[in-house]
Amino acid sequence: MKLLILDRDGVINEDSDAYIKALDEWIPIPSSIAAIARLSQAGWTVAVATNQSGIARGYYDLATLESMHARLRQLVAEQGGEIGLIVHCPHGPDDGCECRKPKAGMLEQIAAHYATDLKGIWFVGDSSGDLQAALAVDCQPVLVKTGKGERTLAKPLPPGTLVFDDLAAVADRLLS
Ligand SMILES: [Mg+2]
Ligand SMILES: [Zn+2]
Secondary structure (H helix, E strand, C coil): CCEEEECCECCCECCCCCCCCCHHHCCECHHHHHHHHHHHHCCCEEEEEEECHHHHCCCCCHHHHHHHHHHHHHHHHHCCCCCCCEEEECCCCCCCCCCCCCCCHHHHHHHHHHCCCCCCCEEEECCHHHHHHHHHCCCEEEEECCCCHHHHHCCCCCCCCEEECCHHHHHHHHHC
16 A cells, blocks of 8 residues: 655644644644645555644643644545544653654554555654654654754754655655
């Protein structure tokens, strides 16, 4: 299957160092929504793996997170596309879970859901933790410069990391 996995904040929507705590703080990147729709229309399954420690921190609840994801699904649907599985880690950095990136638990959940192998699957993120999670399960690490991407680019990257301006550029490559 043609599977693409995305980080959420900084890739699909604007990132915020103050957390995205309410639906009206979830600001989509229009070209990313369009990119997901284009990929979907071309037969790609687009899944999402997102750290949401703001839940553990009590900044927002699961219902609020789900309202953001319903909005995301709606925006992509309005452009004739579809988003696949969205998995989130609700834990904090000290909870010792297996899902919080840089661990790869969410990527494994996605692979299990689709009964597919992760090797070579592109995982697109804007943080070092995304790239490390990708590497841990043999995904292709892909960095975009949106969100924290420019900051991440200033640090050492895992070998073989591909770098694009944004998700639209990733889609252009995959669809070319
Ligand atoms: Mg991010
Ligand atoms: Zn977790």
